[in-house]
Amino acid sequence: MKPFTALVPAILILCCLALPSTALESKFFTVTENTISLDMGPSFEMVRGEFNTSENGMVGQDFIINNTAAPGATFISVLSVYDETMSKLSPGALSEILLVGGISGVKARGDEETGNWTAIDHQGNNVTVHTLSSNDSRIDMLGGSYDMAVWNLDGPSFAVMVSLLDRNNTTQIIKTLAVS
DSSP: OHHHHHHHHHHHHHHHHHSOOOOOOOOOOOOOOOOEEOOOOTTEEEEEEEEEEOSSSEEEEEEEEEETTSSOEEEEEEEEEOOHHHHTSOHHHHHHHHHHHHHHHHHHTTOEEEEEEEEEOTTSOEEEEEEEEOOOHHHHTTTSEEEEEEEEEETTEEEEEEEOSOHHHHHHHHHHOEEO
8 A cells, every 4th residue: 555655646746747837928128239320411420329228118329410511410319119008109199299298398498489390201201390499508609499300210219309400401310310
């Protein structure tokens, strides 16, 4: 009988191990390297700035596009959205939320919207560009106004732009800025 008493617990252990178990899984995020490109004249340079991570569902990389032949530059932040709730919004709605936040911020410091115009992005979509005036002496030296726009680059990536360049160069940035 002793071999039987040793066999019963072994069979029970094997039965427990053979029972189906629940697989554990969870989502995780990775950072991938992409390329940002745009077609500008030979006097332009692009300088990569800070890489920003947040717990608010977005990561971003900042860039300055500088015209070495004339005064003026453009600041662009490329944001990638990974927040589950924000990812459910349409790209147009999310662009509008980011734009309203940006314009509200500059209006809070005294800047005023003076108009808007439209440019076409590299995907053929309309991008509304908002022109704002400022009493900031650094902007006053360049004409006292600047342009701001937010648009979807592709999928979860968005461009947030503040441009002190002329309309032609700002349009060229919007038209050719792409992430691949």
